[in-house]
Amino acid sequence: MINVTKTFLPPIEEFTKILNKAWEKKWLTNRGDLIVELENKLSSYLDVSNFFITTNGTLPLQIALKSLGINKEVITTPFSYVATTSSIVWENCTPVFVDIEEDSLTIDPNKIEAAITENTQAILATHVFGNSCHINEIDTIAKKHGLKVIYDASHCFGVKYKGKSIFNFGDISTTSFHSTKLFHTGEGGAIFAKDNALFKKIYYHHNFGHNGQLEYHGLGINAKASEMQAAMGLSVLPYMDNIIKKRKELSLLYEALLKDNKNVRLYNYHKDCSRNYSYMPVIFESESKLLSVLEALKKMKIHPRRYFYPSLNTLPYLSNKVEMLISERISKRVLCLPLYFELEVVEVQQICTIINKNKL
Numbered sequence: 001m002i003n004v005t006k007t008f009l010p011p012i013e014e015f016t017k018i019l020n021k022a023w024e025k026k027w028l029t030n031r032g033d034l035i036v037e038l039e040n041k042l043s044s045y046l047d048v049s050n051f052f053i054t055t056n057g058t059l060p061l062q063i064a065l066k067s068l069g070i071n072k073e074v075i076t077t078p079f080s081y082v083a084t085t086s087s088i089v090w091e092n093c094t095p096v097f098v099d100i101e102e103d104s105l106t107i108d109p110n111k112i113e114a115a116i117t118e119n120t121q122a123i124l125a126t127h128v129f130g131n132s133c134h135i136n137e138i139d140t141i142a143k144k145h146g147l148k149v150i151y152d153a154s155h156c157f158g159v160k161y162k163g164k165s166i167f168n169f170g171d172i173s174t175t176s177f178h179s180t181k182l183f184h185t186g187e188g189g190a191i192f193a194k195d196n197a198l199f200k201k202i203y204y205h206h207n208f209g210h211n212g213q214l215e216y217h218g219l220g221i222n223a224k225a226s227e228m229q230a231a232m233g234l235s236v237l238p239y240m241d242n243i244i245k246k247r248k249e250l251s252l253l254y255e256a257l258l259k260d261n262k263n264v265r266l267y268n269y270h271k272d273c274s275r276n277y278s279y280m281p282v283i284f285e286s287e288s289k290l291l292s293v294l295e296a297l298k299k300m301k302i303h304p305r306r307y308f309y310p311s312l313n314t315l316p317y318l319s320n321k322v323e324m325l326i327s328e329r330i331s332k333r334v335l336c337l338p339l340y341f342e343l344e345v346v347e348v349q350q351i352c353t354i355i356n357k358n359k360l
């Protein structure tokens, strides 16, 4: 069976050797040596500072909204994973959807200003499939209207925008180290903020608001990552260059084999953004073409994923339903093809043959 992704696991001895350090110290969480070591290594690998690792990639979104004092309207994208919208709703804010741009599938900056009201406080946008939003344009609008910017950069491990880590952009950036993501710690994530005062606040928020053992800085939650998660990250990190190299080869092969297929469109990346080959999205001409390819692949035990689907403005728990024409149209037609370290060239060829043969 070929799935959309297969979690990269290092030889188990490498994991247990690192985990052994936690055993020896009998220290499993609350910023143990392994978490600190992983943060130091990520800091140089990604060239980032002012960040820490969290227990998943969703709590950082909630903490981001909380620490910026957001409690009213948040402009956001309908084309993302459900966690982007659910975090807004969970924090008792109102998501105000702005449709995406057809090409980049990221929030359309030309439509943002029309959605701004006196209650708008922030923009929460997702960098899609490792491709950056229109960061400059969003920044300009945010400055003009006094809005905070949060980027859900869950797909962006290792991505550079204009030569700098993409995690450096926005007031706050968040990411996910879930086991389906490019780099993983089983479950995990991280949160980034340039402003030192804001960063301190975020840090307190993630550890119950503790300011030392006996004092509290304010309200908090538990978003700490454990030593088991750190051990996983430390044993995966040394493989990342190779993993990305292999995924690049496979992605370029997919693109070469699919480029002449009139039924599918390949995805365009922003010119200022480097690629991390985290996903292999293709956009079909119609949903029926997508479904017939999906069926043909399923027969061969190949399971790509409809991602992102459905468009988030259609979530059942939203009270205020709006139409997002482009996002709804695209999410019905986008498929992420299998892409992972162990995937073989012949398997990519087989998948492309099925896609190219399938003429509905």
Ligand SMILES: *Cc1c(COP(=O)(O)O)cnc(C)c1O
Binding pocket: 056, 057, 058, 059, 080, 081, 083, 084, 126, 152, 154, 155, 175, 176, 177, 178, 187, 188, 189
């Ligand atoms: C994976 C993902 C999340 C959630 O991250 P978790 O680590 O699973 O909590 C949020 N947003 C996007 C865009 C994601 O892909």
